[in-house]
Amino acid sequence: MKIAILGASGNVGTRLVAEALRRGHQVTAVARRADNQADTAQLTHIAADITDPSLPAKLRGHDAIISSIHFTQASSDDLLALVRASGVKRYLVVGGAGSLEVAPGKLLVDGADFPAIYLDEARAGKNFLDVLRGISDLDWTFLSPSALFIAGERTEHFRIGADTLLVAADGKSWVSFEDYAIAMLDEIEKPAHIRQRFTVGY
Template structure:
């Protein structure tokens, strides 16, 4: 059993990661900004006020944790980079450091040409700021997270939505995992499976990977 802290546990992805981890017998702490609005989480999950961009929150929650899952969302471009900097900077000063599992952006994946999906001319403008923000976080982990264990997980770039939990998926590195029709698809429920599997059986330490059916 692992001790897992999920930042953003009240969100669409975070709530499913929390539930998946709890149902597998892990001790889960749901770190959210509004604990009173999380009655839908499983009974037995510890709910606390917490923020991945707060050094105080990280210092309070990290000592007992084996993994810190970042599943936060928002409309501020700098949110994810701020969280990455806070987590890495805080954990470096601690004697025992949990692993960071960052649920990042699918638009940071690469096209067959080797360019980022977010840099394509037809990339939707309304998603550009969040995509760039997630790309900045990934770049930070890759260049500045020495001494801290991290994993950045990218969902499919387009077809990532609530759906069925199948427990099946395939993984890749920097390019989307596609089916025979060229589609890259995954449900939030199976992304939760991906992340908890990675916590239980680490295979992508200090790197980024992606998953889809």
């Protein structure tokens, strides 16, 4: 498949690029700053902001677009305008854990102990998900990680959930960037959550 990754130079974006290449897909890596890595037959780099008027044409013909951009760094209007202008229907979003439920009707982000440093990003992510839930012209998917989202190992052993935060037997809620990337690429190859949010964790 031909997959475009927005925010390809970030912690999650680099793992998504690596996982897609590992599986033999053609990847277009989009980031604000040009990557020093040379283009290959399988990997193309584009240095551009999502509001660059030339970007939609460069994304045309892709099978899927993944957005791995912080919600406080790009508006939902700009991202959705870009995807729609590209003509690509399959749109996947690297989400956050804040919008996951920890109890019926109670979101993680609303907890008293939610870290203040992540509040703006978490609330912006919830708002983005709310916008997506009102959209029917794109085949979108929003993938939320667990509460702790860090560099780790590619284990291929994880659980999939829906709208509730996944917590392991030891009380820890976490997932590695590497295993998250597996879950995202699995969803592209075998869609199971069209116009839905799902989550991944141990």
